[in-house]
Amino acid sequence: MASAPPEEEGIFHYESINEVPMEIQKYWHQRHVVYSKYDEGIWMTDDAWFGITPEPVANMIASHVAEGAPKEKTMIIDAFAGAGGNAIAFAQSGRWERVFAIEKDPKVLKCAKHNAEVYGLANKIWWIQGDCFDVIKKRFSAMGKNAIIFASPPWGGPGYKSDAVFNLSTMQPYSLEAIYTPFAKITKDIVLYLPRTSNLNQLAKYAPEDRKLEITHYCVKGASKALCVYLGDFKFNS
Numbered sequence: 001m002a003s004a005p006p007e008e009e010g011i012f013h014y015e016s017i018n019e020v021p022m023e024i025q026k027y028w029h030q031r032h033v034v035y036s037k038y039d040e041g042i043w044m045t046d047d048a049w050f051g052i053t054p055e056p057v058a059n060m061i062a063s064h065v066a067e068g069a070p071k072e073k074t075m076i077i078d079a080f081a082g083a084g085g086n087a088i089a090f091a092q093s094g095r096w097e098r099v100f101a102i103e104k105d106p107k108v109l110k111c112a113k114h115n116a117e118v119y120g121l122a123n124k125i126w127w128i129q130g131d132c133f134d135v136i137k138k139r140f141s142a143m144g145k146n147a148i149i150f151a152s153p154p155w156g157g158p159g160y161k162s163d164a165v166f167n168l169s170t171m172q173p174y175s176l177e178a179i180y181t182p183f184a185k186i187t188k189d190i191v192l193y194l195p196r197t198s199n200l201n202q203l204a205k206y207a208p209e210d211r212k213l214e215i216t217h218y219c220v221k222g223a224s225k226a227l228c229v230y231l232g233d234f235k236f237n238s
Contacts, residue, residue, distance in 0.1 A: 002041020002118070009107055011043050024049045033220060034085070040118050043111040048083040053152060053193065057218040057225055058089035061150075064216065065191055066095035068234035069148050073189060075100065077140065079132040079151040084112030084125075086152060086193075091116070091124040099125045100140075102132040133182050144186030152193035153179055166195040168202045176202060180231075189232035196224040203229050 005011040014020045020028045027049040031038040034054050044052075053061070065076065074097040078087045081101035091099045103109040109129050116122050128135050132151075140147060156172035168176035176192075183190050196217060206229070207213035214230040 003114075005043045005114075006110075009110070010045050011107055011111055012046070013041055013043055021046055027052075030054070035115070037118050041114075042118060043114045044083055045105070045107050045111060047105075048108050048111060051080075051082045051152070051154060053082075053085045053089075054220050054225060055085060055089070056220060058085045059092070060218055061086065061191070061193070061228055062089035062093040062095075064228070064230075064236070065090070065148060065150065066093045068214070068230060068236045069095075069189060070233045070235075072146070073148050074098065074146050075143075076148045076150060077136065078102065079136065079149055079183070080153050081109070081112055081127075082152070083108055084115045086150060087112065087125050088116055088119050088121055090150070091121045092119070100128060101125050102128045102130060102135050104129070104131050136186055137182065140186055147187050148189045148191065149183045149187055150191045150193070151179055151183065155195055163195075163197055165199050166197045168194065168198055180206065184231075187232070189234065191234075192229045192231070194227055194229065196226050198227060198229075206231055208232075 005013045014028055017025060024046055033056065034052050035042045036055055076090050076096050076099055078090065078101045081087050081103040084101065087099055087101035090096060101112060103112060106129050109127060113127055116125055153174050180190065203213060203215065214234055214236060215227055217224045217227045219225060
């Protein structure tokens with residue numbers, strides 16, 4: 001039987017729509033897409049619902065990263081781990097010797113650890129609480145050449161959906177440049193998970209000189225949910 005969430009800490013497992021705050025009800029209705037094992041005791045904070053990657057998308061990204069990453073890369077760093085969706089998918093792929101997941105909010109990190117346990121992956125992921133920019137600079141400078149960095153940053157709230165073309169230079173709380181520059185000092189192999197309407201011209205300047213930039217849209221039920229841009233030496237068969 002799944003353990004009860006510590007609701008006094010703002011961590012919940014909502015079982016009925018009557019329990020769910022109005023602003024996250026539409027996300028809760030998609031809970032089985034977000035986590036196929038939701039009913040087995042997934043924990044979430046209310047804010048974590050806004051940033052979670054739907055499980056089918058997380059699994060597809062994990063498959064693409066495993067396929068396209070340079071073969072000598074042995075570890076992956078999930079810089080904005082949230083409630084654990086992407087880190088779980090990376091661990092399930094079996095591609096990586098080590099999966100590191102960094103989360104700033106200790107309550108959300110507690111959810112991520114628990115959710116990995118629900119998926120039977122508690123011992124497959126190294127969890128780190130802290131600011132990802134500080135953690136990566138201090139802990140991964142020496143071994144970053146062996147790493148892929150995956151970054152699913154905050155997009156500034158649900159308001160991004162109203163933009164016909166999303167401006168990555170004004171994205172809050174971190175702009176594209178603010179994310180890319182420190183990470184590129186550690187490794188050139190970076191995957192960014194961004195709004196589906198992201199300005200492609202802003203991304204184009206990061207393309208390698210000798211080839212096009214790899215950008216993939218990820219869909220659920222035929223609707224694009226987000227895109228990933230693959231920076232560095234990723235190579236895909238198709």
